[in-house]
Amino acid sequence: MLVLRAAALFDGVSSTLMAGPLVVVADGVIAAVHGPAGPIPAGASVVDLPGLTLMPGLVDTHLHLCFDATSDPVGHLAETGDGLLREHMAEAARRALRAGVTTVRDLGDRGYLTLDLRDRDPAGGAGPLPAIVAAGPPITTPGGHCHFLGGAASGERTLRAAVRERAERGVDVIKVMASGGNMTPGSLAHEPQFGVGSLRAIVEEAHGHGLPVTAHAHSARSVADAVAAGVDGIEHATFMSAHGVDAPEAVIRAIVRQRIAVGCTVGRDPAQVGTVMPQIASRMAALIETRRRLYESGAMLVAGSDAGVSPAKPHDVLPFAPRRPGHGWHEPSRDLVGDDLPGRPDVWARTPQRTHRSRIRR
Numbered sequence: 001m002l003v004l005r006a007a008a009l010f011d012g013v014s015s016t017l018m019a020g021p022l023v024v025v026a027d028g029v030i031a032a033v034h035g036p037a038g039p040i041p042a043g044a045s046v047v048d049l050p051g052l053t054l055m056p057g058l059v060d061t062h063l064h065l066c067f068d069a070t071s072d073p074v075g076h077l078a079e080t081g082d083g084l085l086r087e088h089m090a091e092a093a094r095r096a097l098r099a100g101v102t103t104v105r106d107l108g109d110r111g112y113l114t115l116d117l118r119d120r121d122p123a124g125g126a127g128p129l130p131a132i133v134a135a136g137p138p139i140t141t142p143g144g145h146c147h148f149l150g151g152a153a154s155g156e157r158t159l160r161a162a163v164r165e166r167a168e169r170g171v172d173v174i175k176v177m178a179s180g181g182n183m184t185p186g187s188l189a190h191e192p193q194f195g196v197g198s199l200r201a202i203v204e205e206a207h208g209h210g211l212p213v214t215a216h217a218h219s220a221r222s223v224a225d226a227v228a229a230g231v232d233g234i235e236h237a238t239f240m241s242a243h244g245v246d247a248p249e250a251v252i253r254a255i256v257r258q259r260i261a262v263g264c265t266v267g268r269d270p271a272q273v274g275t276v277m278p279q280i281a282s283r284m285a286a287l288i289e290t291r292r293r294l295y296e297s298g299a300m301l302v303a304g305s306d307a308g309v310s311p312a313k314p315h316d317v318l319p320f321a322p323r324r325p326g327h328g329w330h331e332p333s334r335d336l337v338g339d340d341l342p343g344r345p346d347v348w349a350r351t352p353q354r355t356h357r358s359r360i361r362r
Helices: 073-078 082-098 111-121 155-171 196-208 220-229 251-257 284-297 354-357
Strands: 002-009 024-025 029-036 046-056 058-063 102-105 130-132 174-177 213-219 233-238 259-266 300-304
Touching: 046 213, 058 259, 058 300, 082 102, 082 111, 111 130, 174 196, 196 213, 196 220, 213 220, 220 233, 220 251, 220 259, 233 251, 251 284
Parallel strands: 002 046, 058 102, 102 130, 174 213, 213 233, 233 259, 259 300
Antiparallel strands: 002 024, 024 029
């Protein structure tokens, strides 16, 4: 039996730190949490951690273990066979774990390899892995965003079949590319890929199998269509139009009313200095304002990193995510809602208790 004695403890529920906690660990499981005067079991080993704060493991709600966080993750993926890729993905997961990320939600892999990692002995191999929530290959259009991951489909029958295949494989969540994206040649983030009818078919089929759906949506039209289709989550939610950002108040209110989890891809390696994508830089002021509106409207914001997609997004980047909404969102490492907003730990959460409420756990 082990007892951890630290300066403070953050439990992921209260915004108040517990001073002088005693955390009792039995057989690798937390058995009890006491204050400084709490009992220490006879024979227990006590580890003193002066000056440190204990907290629950972080949850990265959006990453890609199959991307290698280089300047050409897509090219390197194409050159890597499944056996070696599986090893690289396991090391990426261990890197996240070493940073304190104990649960990762992989929102796009190739060949369902993330499910292999999820289902292996978590203590086996070259070291333990974090808990993995897996989507498998994202559903996209032929030639659409991340089509190279193998999830292209079109037409209601084929889309429903794609959902059933993932359900049969045992995925934890369905990921659909409702709009284009920034890392696929020929794809435009501000343009829709699926209409509301196709998205609704995916949602209906997924919910029939007890699975949530999260939609990658940069396009303003795609965000609105995803909301109308009844998705459980929206990744990015940047509301891009052809020349700017268009976030109707009615859509924001619907996101709040329907308790749709908005996945904010935050965190950037401070050692990586790079330029902001032109399509982001030209919309920066409007993106700041839209994120502020979501926050102030009470939208349920959850923190993922999109780790793996660039050198600024290594798989251990989540600890560099902001301490409140707006700091370090996606590509920029600057404040996107401002310093005048009070912290809201009820929505800006990276701990297991909160992500459970966001319907992103297994």
